[in-house]
Every structure is written in C-alpha cells, then in structure tokens.
Amino acid sequence: MLDLETILNPKRGSELMMMSNVEKESHVYGICPTGQLQHNLDVMHIEKNICDYIFGTFLGIVGKSKDTVNARLDLEDMGIRKHLHLKRDGNSYGVPPAPYVTQKIVFLEFLRNVKFPDGYASALATCISADGCNLQGLKTHDCHILLQRILPAAVRGVMPKNIHEAIAELGNFFQQLCARTVLKLDVSHRMKEEIPIILCKFEKIFPPAFFDVMLHLVVHLPDDAILRGPVQYGWMYPVERRLLTLKRFVRNMARLEGSIAEAYVANECLHACSRYFDDLDTRHNRAGRNRERFDLRNDDISVFQHGVDLLGAAKITYLEHDYKKMVARQCFVEGVDISADIYMLWLANRIYV
Known part of the structure; x- marks a missing residue:
C-alpha cells in the first residue's frame, strides 16, 4: 500500500509506474476463469489480414502483394525455387510469372457474378474497380465470406491443383472454427494437428515475405477455442458494430462524448416510446424486405405458400428466339x-x- 508522500514524490514516479503495471490484471481473465487464456486472439482481424494477403498476391495489387522484388531476392539468397529468380536481361531484370498469379479478368468476373441471399453478404461487384482489374474496399465480413465460401470455388480450375487444395483446406479450417454449433474438443484437437500441415503447404507456394505474425497466430487459434469456447465469445464483430453505431451519433466533432451521450439518451427514449404505438410504422412492427406471406387458415403446408417482395424495378424480357x-x-x-x-x-x- 502506497502512502500519499510516496505518490507525490516525483523521484518515485518510475517505481510507481512499474508497480502499477505489475499489479494490473488483464480483462481476458474474466473470459477464462482458470486464467490459462493469456491472450484472446481476434479471429475477425486475422481472417481479414490473411484474406488481404491472398488477394493482394493473387491479383498483384501494388502495396498489398507479397510477391515483390525483395521477395524474389529472398528466394535467390535462400537458393530455392530457381524458376522464380529474377532474370537478367541486359541492364534490366525480368520477373518470371509465378503460378499463384491468377488471370485477373477471369477471377474478378467470377466474383462479379456471385449472387448471395438477401442479408448474407454485401455486393462484391461494388468492390471491383471500374477497369475490372482490382479489388478494393473489402470489409471484414466480406473477407470472412470470401475466405470460407467463395475463394476455394473461385481458384478451382484457374490455378494449379496444389494451390486450390491449400486454399480450400484453409477455408475449411476457418469454417469449422467459426461454426455456430458447439465446437467439440476432438474437432479442436484435430484442427490443431492439421493447421501446421496447411501452413507448410502455403510455404511451398508463396514467398517467405508472405508469412508474418498473422500466419503464425493461426496456429494458436485451436488452443484458444479449447480454452475459451466458440469464437463468437471472443471476436470483435459485436464490438465493431456497436462502435460504428456510436460513431454515427456524433454531430459535433468538437464535443464527441457529449454528442454520443445525448444521441444515446434520445435513441433509448424513442425506442421505449415506440413500443406503445401499434398503429405507427416502427422498427418493431416494420415488415422485412423479403416478407414471407402465407395464410395459416388453409390446410396446405405453409412451405408451399411463401411469397416474396421483389426488389428493384421490373424488367420486361422478350423470348423471341426461345x-x-x-x-x-x-x-x-x-x-x-x-x-x-x-x-x-x-x-x-x-x-x-
């Protein structure tokens, strides 16, 4: 216990700071009562960064691609993959094409034509540049869907078999890790044994610059799942969504806290009052965009009576040739x-x- 004289003494500032840091307890201990979960790894940002690495390298995006000149020089220094070394051509050097550099037009055209159910994911076509040669503006949930569902199907038939298998196995790993059902211990232990093999397959494909701390953290995700439980209790999706809501409350940039507090109180008041108005269109009684319409008074099964609310303007098509x-x-x-x-x-x- 520190007395007032010790706290006010400027010479003891460093010692006081050291003692306060030692005595500080991390909030992660509240997630795992046993205290074995020292660090709660965020699956959301790990998925986002890995997806950016893969797309940046596949499409050769400047600033995001790991297949750079320095990466080729690293291969030359290590004496591996001689077919990817820089080729000297007079006073310049040529960069041989790598097997993981895909055909941009075909790959992005596949992503442009992907259709999702309403509310499942955002429109990927809006993330493709106007010239159709770049992918930009991906959100964390977009990377979540792409890495687990779309990317394994997109590279099939476009890239060699070993690259497709490695991407598919990594997507299957994250798909099992982020499953809604309870993650069983035997599945977690099996994933713990499989992920080093998957990363070894990646090391045979991508240059050494591709592998940083994000790829290493994937190895520890099964251990976190064993100690913590499903990833839904530890990732940042609900936190980020709540922070986005609070940021939208800001109207006066000079008084951020006051704007958030005032808007929060007003929103809670309107939320409570809206429950007493049945004849008004509120967030509680507003119909969804795809409302299912069926009449339970009939004897037919309701699954055959579902309707749909069409989105967008109507389009007339003449099938003269058909x-x-x-x-x-x-x-x-x-x-x-x-x-x-x-x-x-x-x-x-x-x-x-």
Missing part, C-alpha cells in the same frame, strides 16, 4: 403430346378463328 421452347414447355404442362409447330398452329386457329 418461343418454340416456351411453347414446348406449355405443351408439357397441358399434357398435349404434339410437336411445338403443330401446337402453335392449333393455338393460332383457336384464337383467331
């Missing part, structure tokens, strides 16, 4: 066993006669 195919389908629906030409002639006589 008219015979459309007529053939109509013949099949009506149970008419004749050719499309005869059915069209019969239908014309029936209408105009």
